[in-house]
Amino acid sequence: MPSDSAPAAIDTVARAIDTVAITLTVNGQERRLDVAPWTSLLDLLREELDLTGTKKGCDHGQCGACTVLVDGQRVNSCLALAVVKDGAHVTTVEGLSNGALHPVQAAFVEHDAFQCGYCTPGQIMSAVALIEEGRARSREEIREYMSGNICRCGAYTNIVDAIEDVLRQQAGTPSHREAAE
Amino acid sequence: MNRFAYTRAGTVAEAVQALAADPAARLIAGGTNLVDLMKYNVERPDRLIDITRLPLDAISEHEGGLRLGALVPNSKAAYDERVAARYPLLASAILAGASPQLRNAATTGGNLLQRTRCYYFYDEGTPCNKRVPGSGCPAITGVNRIHAILGTSDTCIATHPSDMCVALAALEAVVQVEGPDGARSIPFAEFHRLPGGEPQRDTTLRHGEIVTAVDLPAEDFSGHYTYLKLRDRLSYAFALVSVAAALEMDGDTIRTARLALGGVAHKPWRNAEAEARLQGRPATPESFREAADVILAEARPYAHNAFKIELARRAIVRGLSQAAAGTPQSQTDKRIQ
Secondary structure (H helix, E strand, C coil), X not given: CCCCCCCHHHHHHHHCCCCEEEEEEECCEEEEEEECCCCEHHHHHHHHCCCCCCCCCCCCCCCCCCEEXXXXXXXXXXXXXXXXXXCCEEECHHHCCCCCCCHHHHHHHHCCCCCCCCCHHHHHHHHHHHHHXXXXXXXXXXXXXXXXXXXXCCCHHHHHHHHHHXXXXXXXXXXXXXXXX | CCCCEEEECCCHHHHHHHHHHCCCEEEECCCCCHHHHHHCCCCCCCEEEEXXXXXXXXXXXXXXXXXXXXXXXXXXXXXXXXXXXXCHHHHHHHHCCCCHHHHHHCEHXXXXXXXXXXXXXXXXXXXXXXXXXXXXCCCCCCCCCCCXXXXXXXXXXXXXXXXXXXXXXXXXXXXXXXXXXXXXXEEHHHHECCCCCCCCCCECCCCCCEEEEEEECCCCCCCCEEEEEECCCCCCCCCCEEEEEEEEEECCEEEEEEEEEECCCCXXXXXXXXXXXXXXXXXXXXXXXXXXXXXXXXXXXXCCCCHHHHHHHHHHHHHHHHHHHCCCCCCCCCCCC
């Protein structure tokens, strides 16, 4: 956004481009927002809605720290323009639980699946989606389907342990995927 | 990112009209490549035309094959039961690319239109004939480990980064487009182009045309196929060399062969002579090596990518062996059998 001290001519050009009124349902709450078209979903969540659990890592879709669910699907919020997602349902790490930890969050604590913690919200959102998708069974498959989330501390072994633990807890019950279909 | 105006198209005709009216406008759907390029100032559109509301997100039966709408996300295409059962080569290639997050957002049409990942193309601070026509190509004499060995020109040695397109080339898909002059069909081999003297043009799309669908022909090669991708790490990296192999077999004899290479050229690379020579031949390493020799005879290495020639030779032999044996490469168990 142009600052107040920006030259008037540039400010005029910028103001010639309207903001767009959009509606997003974020963590179950409907939000009506006026957004500049160049606002990423990530920046909207962090800067406008104060949902700073979602992290900005690379800002180029390479690290996965910004992973959120849009209409139930995990995506990189840094590469999504908020205006394009008008009408969508968005779930961030803040929306995973009401009080008690989500099983994936609890498993990350139990297995010490982080060090610095910066990638962790993205790892958790990605893991929640992976479990919902119902395709990963082996450790190899967990690693492959978590490949969009980078952990520079190298906590991968414990991250896979945590996810495997949640999958094991769910074994014997109908998979989420079957339930969803 | 630059400031831009925003138009949300309600119909294909509206999108075509808005695009045709403004040469500096760009279409946005998944945005996974375009938004990234805008953050690097490589793309600076004055208007984005949002096509995500257009009714182009269905997979449907079409002339004995399948039609993939341009807005079908990569993950939906790969996991669609019909695609997985009848076009496992395509499903496998899609799952070899990017990450689950990116595959959920990226679309069929967008995959075709993604730009090269050449370092110099992405770096505003360097010349690049693809980004600024006529400014020069630092890759030819610079760091070119990931660059092309086939079909290069003296203006550009970039590669096309897609995995999905390599499978679509082997399957001989057809791209449906709509433009100011109406609709037309483009055979996949004619959709992407070699750099020649105009490396800024990746495709043969005309100004104002948009991709509406990709058609998969009835011949699906579901019995004998593989997508073998070789890269610097096991997952989430672009191909150094990839091979989409699709065969029809009569016992141990090859009846039909399709072979497309990724990571080696400005477009998915096919060689009609090599494919013709495989017809009627026994499915042996000798036959496969001969095909590889034909394909790579015209390969031209640069300072850092000569390894790709031998890598491609071995990948072709291995890929054809996997396809002939009916043992396609797994995209989760990365051991190469």
